[in-house]
Amino acid sequence: MPMNIGYLTSNRTSAGDEVYTPFYAVEPLFEFLPKDKVLWCPFDEEWSAFYQLLSEKGYKVTRSSLKEGQDFFKYEPNKWDILVSNPPFSKKNEVLKRAYDFNKPFALLLPVNSIQSKQRHKIFKNEIQMLVFDARVDYHTRFNMQSTTKGNHFGSAYFCRNLLPTKLELRKLNKYDRPLIIAEN
Numbered sequence: 001m002p003m004n005i006g007y008l009t010s011n012r013t014s015a016g017d018e019v020y021t022p023f024y025a026v027e028p029l030f031e032f033l034p035k036d037k038v039l040w041c042p043f044d045e046e047w048s049a050f051y052q053l054l055s056e057k058g059y060k061v062t063r064s065s066l067k068e069g070q071d072f073f074k075y076e077p078n079k080w081d082i083l084v085s086n087p088p089f090s091k092k093n094e095v096l097k098r099a100y101d102f103n104k105p106f107a108l109l110l111p112v113n114s115i116q117s118k119q120r121h122k123i124f125k126n127e128i129q130m131l132v133f134d135a136r137v138d139y140h141t142r143f144n145m146q147s148t149t150k151g152n153h154f155g156s157a158y159f160c161r162n163l164l165p166t167k168l169e170l171r172k173l174n175k176y177d178r179p180l181i182i183a184e185n
């Protein structure tokens, strides 16, 4: 039976922030990300699927992490061109505000219903693009880094700015399991 992971998802508490993106949810971005630009993943450890997969595919990637003292709201790398990641959902308005303030392209994976909010519409200023999938993304949790926790109750989409060719792009998710961290025997 699918586990109820409502407490880990689009809620407004930081408990819901600790969910981790599966590799398959990073793949749809390949079509849109240029290889000659520096991608910044600001919520990501070395084992994060964004950092691992984009590096493997030959993108120039820089990452930073709160656990290593780099708070997204204070820190910025010297050189970067496009912001790419799955941010803490509990801080999505603040993250979006800062992303717009940088005035550079971004792709942020968020619950799909984040599109609807009076506050966020002020932030979006009708300058938002969405990459939407035919299926829901299931996430890893710190208790399940080997496979995703199936049966997520909310859909996810990339909220983008100056990155997609149109305001709305629909793509198929090709799901597979790949551990974020290889378990030691």
Ligand SMILES: C[S@@+](CC[C@H](N)C(=O)[O-])C[C@H]1O[C@@H](n2cnc3c(N)ncnc32)[C@H](O)[C@@H]1O
Residues within 6 Å of the ligand: 016, 017, 018, 019, 020, 021, 042, 043, 044, 045, 048, 049, 050, 065, 066, 070, 071, 072, 073, 085, 086, 087, 088, 089, 091
């Ligand atoms: C939804 S998780 C996604 C992690 C990773 N990007 C991924 O996709 O697997 C968001 C992460 O952002 C971290 N975080 C929360 N506040 C932060 C901040 N101010 N600066 C940087 N990271 C933060 C959380 O601890 C959490 O690990």
